[in-house]
Amino acid sequence: MAVREILKLGNPNLRQRAKDYCSELIGSDIFFQIVTDLRDSLHQSGGIGLAAPQIDIPFRILVIEITNTSTRYGEIQPLPFEVFVNPVISVIDQKKQGFWEGCLSVPGMMGYVERPKKIKVDYLNETGEDKSAFFEDFLATVFQHELDHLDGTLYVDRIADPKLFAFEEEYRRFHV
Ligand code: ZN
Numbered sequence: 001m002a003v004r005e006i007l008k009l010g011n012p013n014l015r016q017r018a019k020d021y022c023s024e025l026i027g028s029d030i031f032f033q034i035v036t037d038l039r040d041s042l043h044q045s046g047g048i049g050l051a052a053p054q055i056d057i058p059f060r061i062l063v064i065e066i067t068n069t070s071t072r073y074g075e076i077q078p079l080p081f082e083v084f085v086n087p088v089i090s091v092i093d094q095k096k097q098g099f100w101e102g103c104l105s106v107p108g109m110m111g112y113v114e115r116p117k118k119i120k121v122d123y124l125n126e127t128g129e130d131k132s133a134f135f136e137d138f139l140a141t142v143f144q145h146e147l148d149h150l151d152g153t154l155y156v157d158r159i160a161d162p163k164l165f166a167f168e169e170e171y172r173r174f175h176v
Helices: 029-045 138-150 168-174
Strands: 049-051 061-066 079-103 106-124 130-136 165-167
Touching (some): 029 061, 029 079, 079 130, 079 138, 106 168, 130 138
Antiparallel strands (some): 049 061, 061 079, 079 106
């Protein structure tokens, strides 16, 4: 178990573009360590997604896991733990949808962000297989939020209306 510190807004390492992960290293001890650290850190924090740069690993790897479907985002569909290596997004439905997002790197805050409603993701999984997945609705937002981390982008950059950026408590009080 290796729970790592999650970098917070203001740390310049969160703003770097992460490098492609060498697919030949999938299955190595180093890769297993990265995935274990991501999983342990995600579980410790109670989040639903974590990108490697958030624990100071500068590669294009992210994990998503939704077990508790009753969250601060309302009722959402479950997603078993999945590792995405070098993910590439194609937008399937440009229509925008908005959700209030939070981020482990911006603790205590929520912000309203609009993103495309349906996407396709091509990636390598934990065992190095080529995979594709379609995500829509809230999961599309979750995935795009995590992928942004690989490009040094945070959801706060995408809040169109600064009035829709709030402390979690105020979000629950005034915006739900
Ligand atoms: Zn985040």
